[in-house]
Amino acid sequence: MSRVKALIHQDLPDQAEIALNDGRSLLRHYVPFVRAGVIQGALWQMQDITTIKEQQSRLEYLTERDPLTGLLNRRGFDRRLKLIERHALGQAGFTLALIDLDDFKRINDTLGHAAGDAVLVEVASRLKNLVRLSDMPARIGGDEFAILMPECRTEQQAVLVGERLLRAMDAPIRVEDAELHIHFSVGLALQRAGDDRQGALFQRADLALYEAKSTGRRQFRLFSPRLQHRHDELHLQREMLRAGLEHGRLLLHYQPVVTLDPEQGRFTARTFEALLRLHDAQGTLRRAEEFETALADPQLGMEVDRHVLGTAMRQMQEWKRQGLPLRLAVNVSPHHVAHPDFVPTVKEQLAAHPDVAPQNLTLEITEHGQLLDLRVVKATIGELRQLGLRIGLDDFGTGNASLSHLQQFDVSVVKIDRSFVRELLNDGVDLSISYGVLRLAQTLGVSAIAEGVETRAQCRALCLLGFRNLQGYVFAHPMPAEQVAAWLEHSAEQLSWMRPLASRHVLDTERAVQALVAHRMLVRKLLSNALERSEVQDLQAPDAAECCDLGRWLTQESRHWGPVPQFRRLMDTHGDFHRQIVVALANADPAADLNLNACSARVHAAFWDWVLHDPELQIDGEARHERLDTTGPR
Incomplete structure (x- = not known):
């Protein structure tokens, strides 16, 4: 009533909502009639807007909520993030968690989208049960979730949140008659007073999520300046690699694989490995290890693969014209092998170089990193083998599932990683592993190559173990193509110390x-x-x-x-x-x-x-x- 009394003496219109105890909402209008500065009367109106308010709330819910899970959608999440940035609660700091379901595509592909939707609903339910009342969970993409946590303000608290999120998926999810084990990859980023706002926060959390996924999944990572540095380094590598492609600064060097033949009492070098090199803008020659991370980029990596395969096959044709029918091994990433364009790229290059015999070309799949979908890689390897190419496993023994790869894939060659060769003379474990892998390869009918041989002592020890294919600096450093013929001509003289190794040994x-x-x-x-x-x-x-x-x-x-x-x-x-x-x-x-x-x-x-x-x-x-x-x- 005090407000009504005040309005009687007000010469300006007024409007306000009134919430009644029974839940209804009224809209009050007050319009005074003023003549010569004197209020002559007023119009009062009360309008029931309960239905309008309910429709408005429903519309806001539909535009800001995910219809499948009931969580906030990206629009609703972004609006709340902006609100908390301006609110006093957010000034003390808060945390953003980005969550990705590991291998969710496999569920949709094998069980159907209905099963995938059921999994998403269950995941949303577990997130709702996990968070605090002040937290705001959201589904911001197909299998991507986010949680805004205003009361999580320190790194220690964020780590505890990451651990709880991973534990939330320990129990399997039952969909119809299937029991599914679903896991999270989580990226966490803290927002502190004075930090950049929404865009930078999402970028930080996304970098942490990328780190969690690229280093094995089923884990969480907290953003740190180190991750930002790695991201910046990756950007520089990509730009350097892209510039190398555009300006013709990518080239191949070649390193021989020396083969001992005790029956003939000699050694030969008829296989070379093609190793990628890059001349940067300053003229420095860089090895592939210096831009290896950028090669994992799907589009850029495939462009590099096409360039490397074309260059390698042209060189094989040139050597053949010189009377040097050499075999060549080329490194490829498992990420690229799984790419749908990889086999067509190989076919395209083989067709463009008809003088290259496919059996003289080996594609070496490095074991570093995750092999993505093993079924896809296995099928791709099968297609490549049908084309006549040989398949090798590089850095064998250091990947995620070396023995599994050897069992599943149709491979012709395995390369023992240099880390086992390096400590062969000092570490009994490396001796046991090298010996065991060699015997396993022999049992499976697969050739074994010991790489990273740097000393004559290592070479003699490996020969004693039974290795007949060796590669490393002790024989030759990687060299430009124009130096290969001269090296072959003088290799017998340069490697004369190997002659006794190419004969039968004294010892049992x-x-x-x-x-x-x-x-x-x-x-x-x-x-x-x-x-x-x-x-x-x-x-x-x-x-x-x-x-x-x-x-x-x-x-x-x-x-x-x-x-x-x-x-x-x-x-x-x-x-x-x-x-x-x-x-x-x-x-x-x-x-x-x-x-x-x-x-x-x-x-x-x-x-x-x-x-x-x-x-x-x-x-x-x-x-x-x-x-x-x-x-x-x-």
Whole structure:
């Protein structure tokens, strides 16, 4: 009534809404009649606008809500984000979470869109149950969700939110008769006082989401300046790569794969690997590792693949005209292999270079990164094999599912990653892995190449393991195409130190390596307390040093090599190792375990010292026995 009394003396029109206790809404109008500055009377009107208000609310709901899940849509979410930026609640800081369902497309493709919709509804329900009253969840895309959290203001709180979001999907989702295990990738970004507003916040959260997806999925990432730096670096790489394509600054260098032929007593180099190089605007020659991330870009990467394949095939034709029918290996990303344009691109390049025999071209699929849809990659590899091409797995042993790839894909070649070769002489684990992969490849009828061979000692050790295909700086650095013919002409002279390796070896290599691998396995079981009681009793026996695999092999070989100093040192070190075992078994002391591990490393080093530095080991088996019979032991 006080407002009504005030209006009686007001000479201006007025309008206001009145909310009644019964839920209805009225619109009040007041229009005064004024003459000569004096109020002569007034018109009062009360209008029931309850239905209009309900329709307006319904319209706002429809325009700002996702009809499938009932969550906010992108429009409603953006409006609330702008509101909170201006509200005092947002000035203290808040967090934005962007959520992506991992592998959601597979559900739509295999079970249908109705099943996909059911999954989205269940995900929305779990998000609603997870968030606080002040939080605002939304569905902002097909399988993309977002949550605005005004009360999440610190990195510690954001980390807890990320963990809760991942746990929310631990329980499977049941759709009809199927039980689906769905997981999230989450990107989180904090908005602090003074930060840029909406656009930058979404960009930060999106960068964090991209990081979570590209590093394995089913995880969350919190935005940091490091991620921004990586994003900026990626942008620079893409621009540099695109400029290289446009201005013809992409080129290939070639590195030989050396093949040993013990039966013929020689080595050859008939296969080269094409390695991508880029001359940047300053004239610096950059290796592919320096712009590898940019190559994962689907469109840009396919353009580079087309350029590389065309350049490689033209070079193969040129070598053929020079009388050098060389085979060539070209690296491709699994992301590109899964691209629908990849096989047509390969067919196009083969048709444009009819002198190239498909069987002389190997496409090496790197194992770094995720292989996307394995079924698509497998089908693509099948098409490539039908064209006559060979398929190789590069960096074998460092990818996500190396053995699975070897089982599923029709491959001709595997390349042992250089990381195993690098520590071959120092690490028993790398020895075991390299030996195991070689034997596995031989069992499957697949060629194995050891890459990253940088020293003669590594080369000789790999030959002892049984490798016949080797690649690395010790043979040749990657070179321009015009230098290949000259290198081939002088390779026999430059690599003359390899001639003894291309003959039959003195040692029983199979048993020698098996014995050393068994030694390493024994150490691992000892240090992890995984020995059976019978094994402990065997190791405590007085003749344990002679009865283990390495001991039996040493005893057998001592008939020929006993007086050799390096062999004697190996036997002594092996004896010390077994004495240390007795100490370690008798005392549950970490220091004893450390001594045992160090002693095992000395056995490993002594083995290779004997094998790699004894000139007697460079003659073949028949000559060894002949020399021993005529000259006696040294």
